[in-house]
Amino acid sequence: MNTFRIATYNVNSIRSRLHIIIPWLEENRPDVFCMQETKVSDAKFPVSEFTKAGYQVVFKGEKQYNGVAVASLQKLEQVSFGLNDEEGPEDADRLIKFRLSGITLLNTYVPQGRDRDTPQFAYKLQWFKRFRAFLEKHSSPDMPLIWLGDLNVAPENIDVHDPKRLLGHVCFTPEVWESFARIKSWGLTDIFRKHHPGETKQYTFFDYRVPKSVERGLGWRVDHILATASLAEKSMNCYIDMQPRQAEKPSDHTILVAEFKM
DNA sequence: ATGGTGGACAATCCA
16 A cells, blocks of 8 residues: 655745755655745746655746745646636646546645735635536546645634634635635545544644744644545545744744655 | 734734
8 A cells, every 4th residue: 555645834944944855854854745825926936945855746836925836756647737727817826736556636826815904804715615616527526636734714713812802814714714715615624623523722823923832722724735536536535734933934834744555 | 992923024914
């Protein structure tokens, strides 16, 4: 039996996170490593650092904001970027779609949304809607498919440290829950929650602005790995690796890992 | 109710 190991990490600047990323890849050797918020133009992407570690890499980014990348041991097939619809900006720097080992993977950096009364929030909701249409148009829930990344939604009360206070935040509000549920209802299972039902205090993000947030457990679960039913059945485990948040020069996000038997 | 830190870039924008 082979194990297919995948991971997702909002790097918050890939060039400032290589001291975490490269050693983690050397140690864990995932088949696929999906990154968001690379914050780098394609011309300045640190390709050679990944090559030296034995990883191929595909990426799409811009100077200061957004940006997605995928590192993989095997060559990725059918790589494409963005939603490619007529409903809004291309957003090539928010979505990489590819195939590997017969599985379709979608690495996304969902718009954060800023505040509920801003155009950015309307755009976030629209983006979820467009993504659902994208799934319907190009894929089927019968196929092995994985959606992962920084999805900027904490789906349940147990996914944040203070649901009462945080209610209404752009990552924790009914409109976003509804958008997310609508996408899940297409046929996706939250793989982390499958293996940790009802488990509290499991977070993937700890705000830099909150003092001692890790020690005090003041986090959010906003990074996710979801899979269609046939793949969800094959998932062996899913866990949060806190190492990036505890590193010398820490990251605000952690690494989320899932393993599938193939 | 507000601000806190960190990243990019070079005065603010974003998270």
